[in-house]
Amino acid sequence: MELSSEQRRRYNRHLILEGFGQEAQERLLQAKVLLVGAGGLGSPVALYLAAAGVGTIGVVDGDSVSITNLQRQVLHSTPDVGRPKVEVAQERIAALNPDVKVETYETYLSEDNAMDLIRPYDFIIDGTDNFATKYLVNDACVMQGKAFSMGGISRYSGQLMTHVPGTACYRCLFPEPPAKEDVETCAMVGVLGSIAGMLGTLQATECIKCVTGVGQPLTNALLTFDALTMQWQRFDFAQRSDCALCGEHPTIHELKEYAFRPCKSK
Numbered sequence: 001m002e003l004s005s006e007q008r009r010r011y012n013r014h015l016i017l018e019g020f021g022q023e024a025q026e027r028l029l030q031a032k033v034l035l036v037g038a039g040g041l042g043s044p045v046a047l048y049l050a051a052a053g054v055g056t057i058g059v060v061d062g063d064s065v066s067i068t069n070l071q072r073q074v075l076h077s078t079p080d081v082g083r084p085k086v087e088v089a090q091e092r093i094a095a096l097n098p099d100v101k102v103e104t105y106e107t108y109l110s111e112d113n114a115m116d117l118i119r120p121y122d123f124i125i126d127g128t129d130n131f132a133t134k135y136l137v138n139d140a141c142v143m144q145g146k147a148f149s150m151g152g153i154s155r156y157s158g159q160l161m162t163h164v165p166g167t168a169c170y171r172c173l174f175p176e177p178p179a180k181e182d183v184e185t186c187a188m189v190g191v192l193g194s195i196a197g198m199l200g201t202l203q204a205t206e207c208i209k210c211v212t213g214v215g216q217p218l219t220n221a222l223l224t225f226d227a228l229t230m231q232w233q234r235f236d237f238a239q240r241s242d243c244a245l246c247g248e249h250p251t252i253h254e255l256k257e258y259a260f261r262p263c264k265s266k
Contacts, residue, residue, distance in 0.1 A: 001026050007099065011053055024212035025053060029099065031211045034058040034118060036109055036137055037127035038085040040196030041151050041203060043075035045125055048204035050093040050100045054211070057093060058103040058121060061085045072193035109133050111257035114140040123207050124148040127200065131177040132258040138163070138170035139255055142246050147210050147217075149203045156192050156227040158199040160218060162206045167219040168239040169246045177258050195227055 003022065007029075008015065014025050033054050035042050038061040049057055063085050065076045080088045086104035093102050105117060109128075114136045118124055124146055126137040134150060141148045147164040163169050202223075209215040222235045245252045 001029065007053075010097075010099075014052070020212070020214055024214055027212045028053045028208065029055045031123065032056040032058070032121045033123045033125065033207055033211070034060065034121035035125050035127060036060045036133065037130075038073075038075060038089045039063070039069065039127060039129075040072040040153065040191070040193070041127035041200040042089075042125075043073050044197050044200030045127060045204045045207070046075055046089055046093060047096065048201055049207060050097045052204070052208055053097065053099055054207075055099070056101045056103060056121075058105065058117070059086045059089045060105040060107065060109055060117060061089075062106055062108040072191065072196040074197065109136050111136065111255040114255055115144065118144060118146060121146070123210055125203050125207055126150045127203070129153070134170065135177060136255060136257060139245060139252060142169050143255075149206045149210075151199045151203045153191055153195045153199055155189055156195065158195050158225045160199055160202050160206070160223045160225075161221065162210070162218040164210060164217060164219055166239075168237055169243065171245045171252075172240040172243045173222060173237055175244065192227055195225075198225065198227075 011025050014020050015022055031054050033049055035045055035057060038046065038059050046057065046059065065080045065083050065085055065088060067081055069076060070078065075092055076085065076088050084106050086106050090102045090104050093100055107113065109117065118140050124137060124141050126134055126148060128134065137148060137150065141163065145165045149162045150170055151160045152158060206217055210217050220236060220238060222237065224233045239246060241248045244250060
């Protein structure tokens with residue numbers, strides 16, 4: 001594709017960036033990325049992917065904006081309280097970058113719709129605080145050979161991992177979700193709002209790297225962050241040959257939606 005003069009001005013800092021340039025920018029403009037959750041993590045993801053020039057951004061979220069969201073969900077503003085999050089997301093993205101096409105899905109990801117929602121997209125980003133949804137994203141992406149980024153935040157900490165086909169999946173690290181009584185949610189224990197911004201921008205960066213082929217994505221590893229000590233730790237792990245989903249003899253062949261839904265979107 002040929003960049004217009006306006007696009008050359010808009011994306012100038014990418015075009016002059018060593019190792020990035022026009023080819024990577026063109027890949028972004030042709031890419032389709034699905035964002036599951038337009039909350040704390042999804043907010044910076046949506047804004048930075050739109051600013052970067054991702055051609056199509058799909059947004060899945062069945063929730064509406066509440067006053068308690070505004071401490072960390074910077075995609076939304078006070079006048080948006082009560083409005084569907086996907087509607088606000090579409091407006092903010094369009095205002096930021098008219099190059100971007102936005103597809104909205106005012107629903108929650110479920111075992112009934114996950115495969116169809118994920119299928120058209122090149123890269124998937126999980127921005128939820130919901131183990132049921134995280135396993136749906138993981139399983140549906142592995143089954144369809146899709147790359148994804150998965151993030152999570154709680155209290156003062158966060159964690160991040162990326163999967164591309166042929167690398168370890170979420171089940172390689174966490175084969176099954178925790179028991180319901182062991183799950184802490186943001187509504188129960190709170191979360192430092194800025195943590196969502198830190199982890200969400202990392203997810204956006206992972207997506208840009210995977211789409212453009214620039215750099216090395218965070219595969220076969222879990223990155224954790226503690227804001228109280230400003231310490232990052234990387235834990236490397238391998239794809240498990242006995243993984244029930246991506247191992248040598250998989251036993252999971254269809255989606256299963258776990259019953260509990262601790263929270264909606266970060």
